[in-house]
Amino acid sequence: xxxxxxxxGVDRDIDADPEMPLLWAxxxxxxxxxTKYGCGHALCGACTVHVDxxxxxxxxxxxRRVSGxxxxxxxxxxxxxxxxxxxxWVDLAVPQCGFCQAGQIMTAAALLARIPHxxxxxxxxxxxxxxxxxxxxxxxxxxxKKAAGTTED
Amino acid sequence: MLLARxxxxxxxxxxxxxxxxxxxxSASVSPSASSELKDxxxxxxISDTAERSGALFLEASRVLLHPRCINCHPDxxxxxxxxxxQLHDPPVSRGPDDRGVVGMRCNSCHQDQNIELAAVPGVTNxxxxxxxxxxxxxxxxxxxxxxxxxKRNGGHTLEQIVEHTTYDELxxxxxxxxxxxxxxxxxxxxxxxxxxEWIHTGAQCPVQEAxx
Numbered sequence: 001x002x003x004x005x006x007x008x009g010v011d012r013d014i015d016a017d018p019e020m021p022l023l024w025a026x027x028x029x030x031x032x033x034x035t036k037y038g039c040g041h042a043l044c045g046a047c048t049v050h051v052d053x054x055x056x057x058x059x060x061x062x063x064r065r066v067s068g069x070x071x072x073x074x075x076x077x078x079x080x081x082x083x084x085x086x087x088x089w090v091d092l093a094v095p096q097c098g099f100c101q102a103g104q105i106m107t108a109a110a111l112l113a114r115i116p117h118x119x120x121x122x123x124x125x126x127x128x129x130x131x132x133x134x135x136x137x138x139x140x141x142x143x144x145k146k147a148a149g150t151t152e153d
Numbered sequence: 154m155l156l157a158r159x160x161x162x163x164x165x166x167x168x169x170x171x172x173x174x175x176x177x178x179s180a181s182v183s184p185s186a187s188s189e190l191k192d193x194x195x196x197x198x199i200s201d202t203a204e205r206s207g208a209l210f211l212e213a214s215r216v217l218l219h220p221r222c223i224n225c226h227p228d229x230x231x232x233x234x235x236x237x238x239q240l241h242d243p244p245v246s247r248g249p250d251d252r253g254v255v256g257m258r259c260n261s262c263h264q265d266q267n268i269e270l271a272a273v274p275g276v277t278n279x280x281x282x283x284x285x286x287x288x289x290x291x292x293x294x295x296x297x298x299x300x301x302x303x304k305r306n307g308g309h310t311l312e313q314i315v316e317h318t319t320y321d322e323l324x325x326x327x328x329x330x331x332x333x334x335x336x337x338x339x340x341x342x343x344x345x346x347x348x349x350e351w352i353h354t355g356a357q358c359p360v361q362e363a364x365x
Contacts (some may be wrong), residue, residue, distance in 0.1 A: 054261065056261045056262075
């Protein structure tokens with residue numbers, strides 16, 4: 001079955017099982033490996049992408065659910081890695097191993113798109129489902145605030 | 154018997170601590186098997202209409218106070234999960250519209266149907282009940298009074314409650330929760346019939362101490 005959706009600004013047609021998880025389609029069929037497979041149970045956030053601007057866990061989103069919709073992955077967040085969050089991530093050397101960071105950035109991007117200047121509580125609540133085994137949470141929060149322009153760093 | 158001590162609630166399912174009027178009901182209607190729900194006709198032997206009404210609601214409360222239902226009728230900003238129940242993992246907040254916060258919306262993970270391989274439950278319109286509809290820790294009598302109060306039942310009439318309980322898809326998920334979860338007793342149609350007959354008999358509430 002062919003499913004059409006707009007991916008990172010380009011219309012794509014995917015011939016696949018409509019129940020295939022979006023993450024599989026992105027990584028295995030479309031070669032976009034920036035989005036990571038973490039737990040496969042929507043528990044860790046590593047696979048977070050945007051569907052119509054909302055952060056979703058692509059490991060549990062059936063491909064049929066994005067038909068006719070707009071999907072953005074970490075590869076499409078900015079043209080050349082200059083999204084304020086990406087720049088803040090580099091400036092503050094946020095990642096350690098890096099595996100969870102694409103998901104972290106995508107959730108943070110959804111947050112800033114809706115709440116441009118979030119407070120600590122809003123950041124914590126929105127980011128609560130994105131796990132980092134390296135424990136970079138403090139740098140993640142600092143980078144979000146830097147990208148939001150709410151710190152002097 | 155299920156004890157939900159972690160949230161300060163004591164919910165008895167399958168046992169019966171009936172007193173007064175409901176002790177009389179218990180003598181007239183034998184206890185249900187844990188996975189079954191009695192038909193309204195099973196209560197026909199209770200001649201007093203008010204008593205019958207209360208007994209009907211008490212039976213329906215086995216659905217209303219089942220973990221599949223109360224987990225998303227929480228007493229705070231976070232839902233519960235499991236049969237204990239325990240706080241939702243990952244941690245989530247109800248947000249301004251009872252559907253989560255930015256980045257952690259209910260439908261960020263919960264789809265329009267159960268995702269069996271990932272064991273993620275889902276159905277259309279997955280959301281939390283509003284705070285004023287909290288059932289966690291409540292007795293059947295307290296939930297009964299809540300259901301009749303438009304300020305605490307979403308502004309519904311009793312007729313609308315019958316419609317909601319009988320046909321709503323999110324309510325119906327309780328009977329097909331997937332991934333090895335224990336479903337609520339009986340069937341949605343049977344539950345709707347109990348609620349309809351409860352209302353037909355005057356929507357009387359069981360005594361405060363009654364449990365099923």
